[in-house]
Amino acid sequence: DLDDKRVQVTIFRVANFGTLAAVRLCKLSVRAREENTFGTRPDSGEQKTRISDQRFNQSEYLESQERIHTGKKHHHCFQCGKSFTQFGGLKVHERIHTGEKPHQCSQCGKSFTQIGTLKVHERIHTGEKPHQCSQCGKSFNNLGTLNVHERIHTGEKPHQCSQCGKSFTRLGTLKIHERIRTGERSYKCLHCENTFCSLGILKLHEITHTGEKPHQFSHYGKNFTQSGSLKMHERIHTGEKPFKCFQCGKTFNRSRNLKLHEMIHTGEKPHHCSQCGKSYTLLGSLKMHERIHTGEKPFKCLHCGKTFYRSTNLKLHEMIHTGEKPYRCSQCGKSYTLLGGLKMHERIHTGEKNFKCLHCGKTFYCSRNLKLHEMMHTGEKPHHCSQCGKRFTLLGGLKIHERIHTGEKPHHC
Incomplete structure (x- = not known):
């Protein structure tokens, strides 16, 4: 019909x-x-x-x-x-x-294989961004970038690694991930012998040879090698935090910080210690933990020569020499080296105890005290004596014990 x-x-x-x-x-x-x-x-x-x-x-x-x-x-x-x-x-x-690229940009002379790619490129010069996100209002110069961006809001990760099952929002990110697994490094630097798994990483590396910093911050002229670094820096001044946690609503200025935060909700700790099996959310935290086993203390105080596992511990130690205590309590005037120290102190005035033991329900002012308390339930004793093998919950307890072997008696009458 x-x-x-x-x-x-x-x-x-x-x-x-x-x-x-x-x-x-x-x-x-x-x-x-x-x-x-x-x-x-x-x-x-x-x-x-x-x-x-x-x-x-x-x-x-x-x-x-x-x-x-x-x-x-x-x-x-x-x-x-x-x-x-x-x-x-x-x-x-x-x-x-x-290598034929018949479609050339009239503004900058860059050439493209397809007319459509040229059209999208020209929007960089005109500033045109016709594709807008319905969730946050952010605009993009091409539809494909908008579609990928929307996955931030939906949580969709359609590209999955066949080897380990890890999923990604972009196909390109999956490809790079697969090259990391296989060890493939197809992109070679023309200035040195280094090879890389992606063209983007190669381009960033080449900037170390050229010294180029093409992205400038408009307020006071600070330069950045990557446009992404410039955008993140600008958020410090604007206060923009576009990445939102779907679990608790907390917002972040970087997608990486959001991903790390989400691990608090999921309990994911992908980095494991080969010595004791302890797990960590961050690879950096695992690296610092491993120094307990190796005894490595790479951070040295220039004033007294004392060494530390972490750079933050060194900075805190150096304040002993300088006497710096920038954080002051508005209630009693007591000063602290760290903002965290002030926050914990203020809980004495407010009576706030946010950290609760899951085993017995006891509450604490700070997370450190909770962790030490939980070791009573778990029996964990991470600090061991190299002389006799005896183990201790606290590093301070180990230090006191070691004086038995060294004969050190630091306290005089």
């Missing part, structure tokens, strides 16, 4: 073969297709001539549609063997091998 405006099957007469062929198309109307493809009325002489002239085009169109729906790819690249449904797609692909 030609009056039916929504049909799935359209019949074309292919003149070359004198037969009827049916192909399932995308529910277009017969009437619209007759008007747009074959003319309004096939009974006029002029229109018959038009149809006759277009027989080959109709046949070609039919074959093209069949390939789309059947997945057949008849056009093959002689260089790499990749196949395409459309001849035009093959032609564009071949430019990868020939």
Whole structure:
């Protein structure tokens, strides 16, 4: 029935073969297709001539549609063997091998293989960002970038590693992840012998040779090697925190900080100590923990020569020499080296005890005291004597014990 405006099957007469062929198309109307493809009325002489002239085009169109729906790819690249449904797609692909880039930007002279890529590039110069996120209002110069951005809000990660099951929002990030697993490093620096798993990392590395810092902060001229670093820096001044936790609503200025925060909710601790099995959210935390086992203390005080596991511990120690205590209690005037020390002190005035033991329900002013208390329940004693092997919950307890072996008696009458 030609009056039916929504049909799935359209019949074309292919003149070359004198037969009827049916192909399932995308529910277009017969009437619209007759008007747009074959003319309004096939009974006029002029229109018959038009149809006759277009027989080959109709046949070609039919074959093209069949390939789309059947997945057949008849056009093959002689260089790499990749196949395409459309001849035009093959032609564009071949430019990868020939290096041909016929579409040039009139503003900066940069060339592109496809006209569409040039159009998107030109928006960098015009500032046009026609694609806006419905969730946060952020705008983008191309639809693909918007689609990837929206996954931040939806949490969608459609690209999964077949080896370890880890999922990613971008296909490119998955590809880089897979190269890390396989050890593939296809991108080589022209200045030195270093190789890299992605072109982006190579470009960042090359800046170390050139010293280039193309991204400048408009307020006081500070320069950055990466546009992303500039954007993150600008958020310090604007206070923008676009990355929001779906669990508790807390916002962050970096996506990385959000991911680390989300591990608090999930309990994920992917980094494990090979010596004792203790797990950590951050690789850096694991590295610091491993120094307990190795005894490595790479951070040295220039005033007294004392060494530390962590740089933060060294900085705190140096304040003993300088006497610096920048944080002062508004209630009693007591001063502290650390803001955290002041916060814990203020809980004495407020009576606040936020840290609760899951074993017995006892509450504490600070997380450190809770952790030490929990060791009573778990029996954990991470500090052991190198002389006799005796173990202690606290490092201070170990230090006192070691004096038995050294004979040290620091306290005089």
